[in-house]
Amino acid sequence: MSSLRNPVTSGHPQARISDVARRAGVSVGTVSNVLNRPHIVADPTRQLVHDAIEQLGFVPNASARQLRAGASRTAGVLVLDISNPFFMEVARGIEDRLIEDGLTMILSSSDGDPGREQMILDTFAQQRLRGVLLTPSQRTVDHLERLTDQGTDVVFLDHRPRAKGFASVVTDDAAGGRTAVAHLLSLGHRRIGFVNGPLSLQQCRARQTGARRAIRAAGGAAELVEQQVETLDAAGGEAGMARLLAGNPDVTAVFCVNDLVALGAMRHARACGLALPEELSVIGYDDVSFAGELAVPLTSVRQPTYQLGWSAADLLLTEAAPRPVVFQPELVVRSSTGPASRRGERSEPRLSTTGGGALE
Amino acid sequence: MSSLRNPVTSGHPQARISDVARRAGVSVGTVSNVLNRPHIVADPTRQLVHDAIEQLGFVPNASARQLRAGASRTAGVLVLDISNPFFMEVARGIEDRLIEDGLTMILSSSDGDPGREQMILDTFAQQRLRGVLLTPSQRTVDHLERLTDQGTDVVFLDHRPRAKGFASVVTDDAAGGRTAVAHLLSLGHRRIGFVNGPLSLQQCRARQTGARRAIRAAGGAAELVEQQVETLDAAGGEAGMARLLAGNPDVTAVFCVNDLVALGAMRHARACGLALPEELSVIGYDDVSFAGELAVPLTSVRQPTYQLGWSAADLLLTEAAPRPVVFQPELVVRSSTGPASRRGERSEPRLSTTGGGALE
DNA sequence: CATGCTGCTTGAATCCGTTCAATCACGCAA
DNA sequence: TTGCGTGATTGAACGGATTCAAGCAGCATG
Structure with missing residues (x-):
């Protein structure tokens, strides 16, 4: 509980609103009004108060303010x-x-x-x-x-x-998941891996729903091989990809639940010596800023990210009645996905440098 | 100033500390003690208070607490x-x-x-x-x-x-800047570009100092071509690189003040059709997580990023006397830097798709 | 039995703004 | 002259916790 003491400490204790009032020769109520409803204060008075605030270096105390005001x-x-x-x-x-x-x-x-x-x-x-x-x-x-x-x-x-x-x-994550897998199907892939995160996360669940729906729509020909990971980051993706390929050497394409996971997945694929997208297609989700700049530019499902945040805050500030806002995702095709190849026929996966249990 | 009304609103207004006190049959002072110095309260009393808190769903008001306590x-x-x-x-x-x-x-x-x-x-x-x-x-x-x-x-x-x-x-950014440029010099580069940010930022200034120092140490043979950008992001890097190459087609290597800028610089280089690192070497700074996964894995100067933040907070919480903590950067060599080539001899830069003035 | 001590609890004062009913000043109409 | 309305200002109550001097009970000691 010790405390750094910084050098720029001027002597005076810290002006309160009453100090300002005294200095300006008005009441505390008036100072408060200047701060919160300046329009109801007469011009000269307001100026007086502003001067006093300036001179004393007054900084209102947010706690006190909020305690009384509630908001x-x-x-x-x-x-x-x-x-x-x-x-x-x-x-x-x-x-x-x-x-x-x-x-x-x-x-x-x-x-x-x-x-x-x-x-x-x-x-x-x-x-x-x-x-x-x-x-x-x-x-x-x-x-x-x-x-x-x-x-x-x-x-x-x-x-x-x-x-x-x-x-x-x-x-609309279900739509996003559907789009992603539909894209892979359209490229001729039939055995498709899905590296997903915890199903307790709705995003993961919805993308799963969409992915399955796309598979179902393709009739009996296609199959989705699902692989769960714990952490939604590159390390998770790497481990998930390792486990997926270990058990299913014949998948020709992989849908990763987000771009960080895809990053890890590609890292593992590269470590295995797989050529992307010739031997393996990878698609991510989110279209993060650097997705297009990766070793193999990543095909991804774009969300209107900034807009998502902006709208959420706007909803909070301006809307009276709570309501859901839904954006539509958009497929961004780059070079990490390509036509299905014959790799699925090879007998066994190549040497993996990251062990299958390397989840950390 | 409207307000979303969420559905889970249980009727009771919101328990105060005095409500808890009444319910537990003790004074407010005692409740406060349970909250802040539980060890000085007798076991049975403490239990009583905890029960009351639980039953009433009491949540202490941080404003009130802070107002009085100061901290x-x-x-x-x-x-x-x-x-x-x-x-x-x-x-x-x-x-x-x-x-x-x-x-x-x-x-x-x-x-x-x-x-x-x-x-x-x-x-x-x-x-x-x-x-x-x-x-x-x-x-x-x-x-x-x-x-x-x-x-x-x-x-x-x-x-x-x-x-x-x-x-x-x-x-130690000066050391980092020196290291970066020394690395390029050691690869035989002599005309080296430096895409830097605003000099009002100390990081930029220090890396500049280090870069210049490395050049000076190399004797008259080497030269640093500096190019300023406004924003320290990929867009800035792209624009800066465009301006740099436009005016100095003969640089064979570029030091970018951070990895995002380097990302933009490489984007522009690729747009110009330059092969990295054969025709142009690029080195960044920070070694962000995805630096190794880019189209051309980026050579960079690593900072102990997480540690930097952790130490700063630790300094705040535990140290009595303010002091400076300095970490040493570390060079991470990847494939975006290579030996100097003869490209410098070509007569003019190739077509640039992003105009030189595309700073936004 | 008086005294001191320890450990726990009490309750009033306090932190610093906001709010609002009450007051005041002033000009205008009756 | 009185009365009224308007706009500006006042000041005391209030919000919800923390703090601390004072009180109290119980026990040990002389």
Whole structure:
């Protein structure tokens, strides 16, 4: 509990609103009015107060203000993974919209851990925030009670809650999953791998639904080989791809639940000496900024990422009735996907440098 | 100023600490003690209070708490660019360390705009935060007065302030710049481009210093061609590279001030039909996660990113006396750099698809 | 039996703004 | 002259916790 002491400490303690009032020769009520409803204060008085504020270096205390006023000027944002460019682009959209209304953003990452999520939501609840935007790592909304109880508005990001009446902004992930797999089918692939994340995440579940639907639509000819991973990042993708190929050397294409996973999957494929897309096609999801610049430019399903965040914040700030907003995804074809090849006929997978159990 | 109304609103207004006290049959002081110094409360009493809290769904009001106690449980973080993976990795380190002590993080991005920076720091000041970690977009520390005045501790991220007595965590950028250019020199390059960012950013200035030092150490043989860009992202890198090559078709290697800029630079080089690294070597800085996975795996100067953030937060939480912490960068050689070639002899640059003025 | 000590609990004062009913000043109409 | 309306200003109550001097009970000691 020690404290750095910084050098720029000027002597005076810290002006309160009453100091300003005294200096300006007005009442505290008037100072408060200057701060919050300047239009009802007479011009000369307002000037007086501004001068006093300037001279004393007065900075209003947000806690005191909020305690009385009830309403906070910040919104909380809880994402699954702070180091996923997708979420940061969303966060950027949120912040830009919030700042238009002079709000600030508290950003935290649950890392997909429900315990950590709970803890973060608890501190959010204590802050009596203006609103909370979140991508939950669980399927229930029960643990949001604490928030809604005290009037904090909730907007779901990239998640459509089962319970009616919550605001949410999502991309149609089922459509996205369908599109991705349909693209692979159209290239002639028949045995298709799907490296998916935890099904407790709605995104994963919806993309799975879409993927299966596409397979079903193709009739009995096609097959989806699903492989679960724990973490939605490159390490997860690498491990998932290793397990998938180990058990199913004959898949000719792989749909990865997001681009980071696809990145890891491609890393593994390269380590195995597989040529992309000649021997193996890979498609990702999100179309993160660098997807087009990779060793093998990644085919992906684009979400309107920034727009997603911006709309979520806008929903929070301007809408009276909670409603769901749905965006449509868009296929972006690059070179990581190509026509199905004969590789499926080879007898066994080549040497894998990353062991199949290397999930970390 | 309307408000979403979420459905999960249970009737009761919102329990205060006095409600808990009444329910538990103790005084408010005791409830407060259970919350803040549980060890001084007798076991049975503590249990009583916990039960009451549970039954009433009591959530302490952070504003009221902070108003009286003075100390906040959050730290503010201000970075230059929220969508740069480098800063997000830093933020992850910060948050992990903060959460160990039960603090939360307010994260904002100045986008390198001093005006926006000022505004964000103002709201930070109003919150009476426990501490602020920031990468400033200006060189002065004057505008931090408001913060330090009210006892908010400041730690600089990736920036070593001129003023003595501030805590800071940096990588030795001069050494990094020197290393980068020395690497290019060792490969035989003599005319070396340097796509740098605004010199108001200390990182840019320090890397410049190091780069120049390396050139000077090489004697008169080598030359550094500097090109400034406004924004430290891929778009900036693309534009900067275009301008650099337009004016200096004979450079055989380019040092980019960070990896995003390098990404843009390589994009432009590819658009020009230049082969990397045969015709042009490119080296970046930061070694972001995907640097090794790019079309041409990027040689870069690695910073201990996560560690940088973690240490900064640790400094804030545990150190009494402000001090600077300096990490050493590390060269990571990949395939985007190679021996100098004869390309410099060609008469003029090839067609550029992105115009030289495409800075946006 | 008086005294001191320890450990626990109490309750009023306090933190710093916002809010709103009450007051005031002033000009105009009756 | 009185009365009224309007616009500006005042000041006290209030929000929900923390803090701390004071009180209290119980036990050990002299």
